[in-house]
Amino acid sequence: MNNNMNRIINMLISGVNNLYNNYPHIDKLNVFPVPDGDTGTNMNLTATNGYNDVKDLEFNSIGELMNAFARGLIMGARGNSGVIFSQIMKGFAKGLVDSTDLTVQDWKKAFTFATEIAYKAVMKPVEGTILTVIRETGEAVNLLDDAIDEKELWNQIVKAANISLDNTPNLLQALKDVGVVDSGGYGLVKFLEGMHSVVVNDKIIDRLEKLESNDGSNLNMDILEEEFGYCTEAIVMLNHEFINKIEVSIIRDQLTIYGNTSIVIVIDEDILKVHTHALTPGQVITFLQQYGNFRSLKIENMNLQAERQVADAKPSEWKETSTITNERKLKNNMAIIAVVASQELKQYFETELGVDLAINSGAKMNPSTNEFLKAIEEVDAKNVFIMPNNSNVLLTAKQAEKVEEKSKIYVIPTKTIQQGMVSALNFDPSASVFKNHTGLSRAIKNVVSFTITQAVKDATVDGIKIKKNQQMAIADGKIVATESTLKLIFEKSLSKYITHKTEIITVFVGQDTDAKNISDLRKFLDENFDVEYEIIDGGQKVYSFLISIE
CATH class of the missing domain: 3.30.1180 (Hypothetical Protein Tm841; Chain: A;domain 3)
Structure with a gap:
């Protein structure tokens, strides 16, 4: 493997790691004061999926590597930010397709294609976002002399990206009102700064073991790999003597001593909410009970869940070259897939509304392109209607529509659970595909x-x-x-x-x-x-x- 191939691989690793290290902070840059900011999470999951698709493989060229990385990003893309980021990397791949030396001219093409492809991915591009950051960075790069050395090139790239990011509040009033920069743009800058570290400092940014706490809502999160034991969740109504006095660190440190993982702690005035994975949940309950009375308590055996998931996954695990995809019979004429935010909503959409498959994506509602493709495979229909039920899922659904090759996909632009419910109620299995597509789309306006x-x-x-x-x-x-x-x-x-x-x-x-x-x-x-x-x-x-x- 030549030096340039090694360098681009290290640049990708460093970029992915730096994005991971900063994703909790990116999540906090949400404009609305609602505790569901997920831009950092989506970009991190998207980038990590891309890296996982290339980390153990060998490539014959930079172009081949970048294409594989971009493909991995696209398949793992979550949310609007993840989809746009995947398109930026697709542009990089196109610009570097014939590159051998990673010249200034190569990077100029990469940034030009990145801007072009990213803007095409969005129906109504908004300035003051990640789109602006990639475009203005690319414009600055294209003004540079082709004779500039590689280190100075990347110094200028990071400088231009940060200038553009800092200006996003001046282009988008919503950002200015809240006093934050664009979260997607911030994520892109962190990825570029990771790449910059390899070129300028010859250093891959390491992935941190512990990430920052979300002091905006007293949130502390330990990101750990293991998902076994008992998922233990409790809400404690604090006794008077503990209100505004107990610290997150006290709870976290004791749970850590118990050997717990995936610790999430929220303290909000008289409420203590704890999520943790424990081998001995009784120990956790006894410890928490000293602070007040339980408002709610839930314990689930993740070992059993994991065994069921593994058993269920083996017969139908999706792969790009899976023979299952080739064996699809498209036995159904029409089917509906909806995205929901809880198991209860999944059951309601499937049993009460007749949706063929509801994807439970949790509070942040950010299924990947690949998850959509698996769902499409499972419903096995000639025509599939997808209800994203969240504005942040629309682009991912559209991405799945582009990638899917056997079924005809119709993305109904539902932006809320409520719109998805009303739309699903208007489905008529005896009507034509055209009439259903029209009816499902029009129904949104009635709620x-x-x-x-x-x-x-x-x-x-x-x-x-x-x-x-x-x-x-x-x-x-x-x-x-x-x-x-x-x-x-x-x-x-x-x-x-x-x-x-x-x-x-x-x-x-x-x-x-x-x-x-x-x-x-x-x-x-x-x-x-x-x-x-x-x-x-x-x-x-x-x-x-x-x-x-x-």
């Missing part, structure tokens, strides 16, 4: 997606001042009000969206929502409106209520 969650930081969004821990009302993706209690949200905000034309209201209740809050909502609806409503256990995290108003 207001009203969501309630708690702010995790102070912010000003769309002219609305938000204080940490306030209840926020979000209508069709836009924050419309904040109040001190859920009851006030019902009375002052929800009431504005329920009209004489409203026929039915569906409420998905979140995992940690109090029974009193549910009772307050029932009372509010009963006393103020003559409307049919249904309350369902949604089991979703982050959002107290997901309310569909039709």
Whole structure:
């Protein structure tokens, strides 16, 4: 393997490691004060998948290596940021396809193609984002003299990328209002800085064992590989003497002494929430009980879960060259795949709405391209409708549409769980594909997606001042009000969206929502409106209520 091949491999390793090291901070750069920022997570998972696809292989050329890396990124792409990042790397691969010496001219082509392909991936490109950072960095690179040496080239690349990143708030008001730079752009800069370290300092940035804590919401996370033992989750209502006095480090250190892994601790005034993987969960429960009474407690045996997953995975594990893909009979004419945020929602979509397969992607709802392809394979239909049910999943679904070769894919642009529910209800298996595609898409317009969650930081969004821990009302993706209690949200905000034309209201209740809050909502609806409503256990995290108003 020649020196240039070694160098580009080391540059990729360093870039992936640096992105990993910074992904918790990137997650915190979310514009909305909602505790579900996932840009860093998505970019990290995307980049790691790309690296895992090339780390144990040998390549005959830089172009071959970069194509394999880009392919791995595309197959593992999660969220809009992950998809765009994968397209940037696809551009790098195209620019370096014939490269042997990694010249300045080679990198100029790489950045030019990266910009071109990334912008094409987005239907309505927005400036002040990762797109701007790659474009302005590429423009700066193309102004450089071809005779510049490699170290100075990468000094200029990182300099231009940081200048562009720092300017993103001036291009996007939402960033300026909250006082942050674009999270996707930040992730790209960290990846480029990782590559820069190899060229300029001859040093691969190491992957950190422990990452920063999320001090924005008292979150501490240990990222560990093992997923065995008992998944133990508890919410403790703290006794008075511990409120605002107990520290995350005290809980974390004791659980570490017990030998626990995957420790996540949240302390929010009078609530202590703990997630950990323990071999002796009873030990954890006894320790936590000294701080107060349990509001909820859940223990799951991950050893059994892992055994089931392995047993289930072996017969149908997806690979690019899998013979299973070749044996697909497309026995069904039409099928629906939906993305959901909990096991409860998965069951509801599949059993109550008749969706063929619901992908439970958890709170962050970020399935990869590969997960979509596996789902498409499983439903085995000529025509497959995909409901992303999250704006951050749309690009990944579109990416799967491009990659899938046997089934015809139709991505229905559902951006919320509520839209997905209403859309699924309009599916008619006896109608044509065209009529269903039209009907599923039109149905989205007949629903207001009203969501309630708690702010995790102070912010000003769309002219609305938000204080940490306030209840926020979000209508069709836009924050419309904040109040001190859920009851006030019902009375002052929800009431504005329920009209004489409203026929039915569906409420998905979140995992940690109090029974009193549910009772307050029932009372509010009963006393103020003559409307049919249904309350369902949604089991979703982050959002107290997901309310569909039709």
